[in-house]
Amino acid sequence: MLARPMRSIVHRLLSRPLRLPAMFGPKPQPGDPQIFRFNSEREEIITEVVRRTEEHFAADPKRLLYALNEAGHAEIRRLAGQGDAEADLALGSWRRLVKRLGKMSHEERSDSLRSISRVMVEDIAGNFDPRVYNLSARLIPGVLTAVMNPMGLPTQLLAGGFSQLDALISAEGPIDKLRRLAQIGTLVLVPTHSSNLDSVALGYVLLRANLPPVVYGAGRNLFSNPLISFFMHNLGAYRVDRRVSAAVYKEALKTYSCLMVERGYHSLFFPGGTRSRSGTIERRLKLGLAGTAVEAFSRNQTNGLHRPVFFVPATLNYALVLEAETLIEDHLKGAGQARYIIDDDEFSRIDRIYAFMTKLVTLRSALVVRFGDAMDPFCNPVDDEGRSIAPSGQPVDPGSYVRRRGVPSVDPARDAGYTRELGDAIARVYQRETVIIWTQLVAHVLYRYLVWSTPELDLFSRQRRRGEVAMPREQLVREVADARDRLLQAEAEGRVHVGPVLRSQSPERIVSEALSAWRDYHTKVVATEVGDDVLIEDPNLLLFYQNRLLPWAEELATEETLAAARSIVNQGGKA
């Protein structure tokens, strides 16, 4: 077995998730979500993931040898680059393994694979402590309110609630139905991904809506803060180390997430993979780990367990995005080669989180979470009883999709086909369930003006036009009003949603608040008022916020601005 590297106490504290002692923990009650039973099942789950991972590779001696070699070389490459004491120890183990591999028997190689995958799965596996859950249920609103607005805390406590937070984050969609479906089957939440705050915000929304907690894979970098790590780890998050590229690790991770859904743990996946760099709504989804929920359904059917799986698309619509500056910069730099892992963005800086929160709390509906209707793994809508509904309006047996000539089976190639279809279907729901927020609309109108004023420029030349183009404020207000009317028309046709502030406030106020929100949060000046004009200072952030409106850009335009809107749409496709 590979030796576990020694770690200092400090390092352990910083990198290993803390848990409360298991003694005197509450016993799960009937009707509690499956996750309340996690700790009693944890060892069983880890053992099963290790068994399946071994089965996947060890059935074929050549495959096993290749997998061990590939893992060894990938880890040696990674750890050599990491260059710290911890890496050096692990490096030695991997080097010894690679050296011995050629002389090992098949059984010895299987043993090594088992040991390696065991270490990996132990690192992945989460934890769930009902005490932490109950504690956070009581604390989160207070903590968040305190962080966001300490002066407001006594008032909130005296008033007996946290209405400020309620006003800050609003949740829309068929929530009652989701509550019912959670009792019938396994929910798989598949939201858009804009910020590292998404999972925290969603967790809060689920708690407030009396929906069950979900398990989800969180990037290892999110565990670097011991306090956040403590809560995440004890609330069902499992660790995903994106630096590890070994196929054995990926297989173990996939198997873990599959097994969680298989066992009825409500789950959360971001099917876009990473945060949207450009600010656009994700259009082509690979699904990644979310695809394992399809396999989980097939496995259960094959084992005679007919527990439904419900995919629930959701959109998270922020007035301000914490990491906007880093994300759009990364997008423009890379345009296709953007960094997969960003570990130096605003999320890693407490001062930026604080600035963000303090600004956010002054806004009403700073985040609108909108749930779409649930669908089965085969893109069929489901009714209130959780039955899959065919286009004819009749129920259809979801088990029929994994049967061939009456026999259910687990077929990865087939399930990959379903997963692709599901990705397309979720992307369509994203567009329909997007909630347009006032900052996005103001950004769009300003950016459209910039494009209108500089028709001869390409994207990158235009993004350099800082402080050169000013839009008359009166025209900005007028165009925002007109674009809002057009959005409301699209909403009436069921093609998009309009956020509460954008719907209810005057265009004049919407413009003022957008300028103020950007000014108070972003380190870069987005746009400033100069006399009767609004001067465009940072086209990058405008591009980021307005990109959310790309699918509707043409219909929001007047005859005069149509060419600019088309140019934005085409540019959006390329950049």
Added chain:
Amino acid sequence: MSAPPVGIVGGGNFGWGLAHAVERAGREALLWSRRPQRTGTEHIDLVSGPAALAACELIFFAVPSPYVASIARELGAHLDGGHFLVHISRGVVGDDLHGLTQVLRSETPCRRVGALAGPLVAEALITGGPSGGVVASRFPEVRAAVREAIGGPLLRLYSTDDVTGAEFASTAVGLFATAIGFAQGHGLGPAAQAMLATRAMAEAARIGVVLGGKHETFMGLAGFGDLLAAVAGDERPELAIGRAIAENQPFEAIGSIGGTYFEGLESAGRIAAYTRRVKLHSPVITLCAGAFAREIPASEAVAALMSREVGEE
């Protein structure tokens, strides 16, 4: 367990061709058509309604594209997720140029769907002459089921998971075959026809890639392979329609040559509108749309094609 019968929707030449191919492969075929026109055989049963096709696993759709949605809706009420649907129609739907597999998915509960494309002709299917094609599906089991149902030593079926590419290539070939007929009608020789075919296919591939398809699909059986068969004279109606347009024959007369005229007219218009919208360069298809709809006089269309600026290939 014996293999279930293979369903066929549509009693035209292609429907019967598929039924005979199924029969040759040693399977039972159930053919449903409102106007079957012919009588069944020992292994080809004519069924009177869609319910009977529920006994099949694989069902072919061999009906003109405008009828696919309504027939799929009627049939869909009798099917579930265990059925495989494969169409052979050319055509795109909606502003975003979706293929007909999308129609099958939205009108039925079936998800394991696919398309049969390439130089397959009804005559070869009926007689069993050497032929081939490509079966496109995201599901390997659908591709295998089609090969099992109709494939054989003389019917070579290749497969791809690029459904978007295969469906769009198939639609584009229909248009280009018409365009070549049109060029022939204007007396353009083989070199001009080859130039038209090559540039047109490059254009289709560009659009196909934007739609999510693969470039190589257009260079394979679903694209060039199919177009070569049309030019080689496999008697498909599109060439005759193209020549009739070149001769300025009235709409009705052209329509009577084959329903594909109206399908082509609609598809060309949709594709031209799409490329305008997303700013893709599509001179051949835009001219096809204009010429088919008689918005551009035939002589002007030929002149416009030949006078385009020459660039890098």
